[in-house]
Amino acid sequence: MNVSFPIRQECPPGACVCDRDRLLADPASDLRVLRLTKEEEKRLVARLENLSSLQDLRAMQGRIQAQLGIVIHIVPSDNEVRTSRGISIQLEELPGLCRKTRASLPAAIRRGFDNRPEIVYALLNERDLLSGT
Incomplete structure (x- = not known):
């Protein structure tokens, strides 16, 4: 298949399960x-x-979902959250998404949380029962 934009290089055989070839064939x-x-x-x-x-x-x-089709879910744990590690960051399954990317995006968001803890507080406050009063 011919594409008009640069695409990600293929991962080494056996290193990833992104199904890039099957995605390009369809x-x-x-x-x-x-x-x-x-x-x-x-x-x-x-x-x-x-x-x-x-x-x-x-x-x-929103931009990542619109431009790349990658959906990221960021949800605080149901239990007590003491650090940014208590926040669940999950990427939806998507054909063509590299294994390394699946790990690097949540790790980058966590580093962003560590740099700016007020983001974590605001995220937790979104689910607060008393935030609207």
Whole structure:
């Protein structure tokens, strides 16, 4: 299949389960995720590490979903959250999404939380029963 934009290079055989070849073979498939080249991933990771607020995080989630088709779920644990590690960051399954990317995006968001703990407080406050009073 010929694509008009640069796509991510293929992972070494056996190193990833992204099904990139099957995605490229299907003409009806969504190829947006393949736009995330290694250089673009580095830029995205740097951007996620430097989040400024919860609104910035939500805007980035929306842009990532719109431009790449990657859906990121960020939810505080049902139990007590003492650190940013108590927040669940999950990426939805998506054909073509590299194994390394699945690990690097949540790690970058966590580093962003560590840099700006007020984002974690705002995230926890979203689910607070008394936030509207």
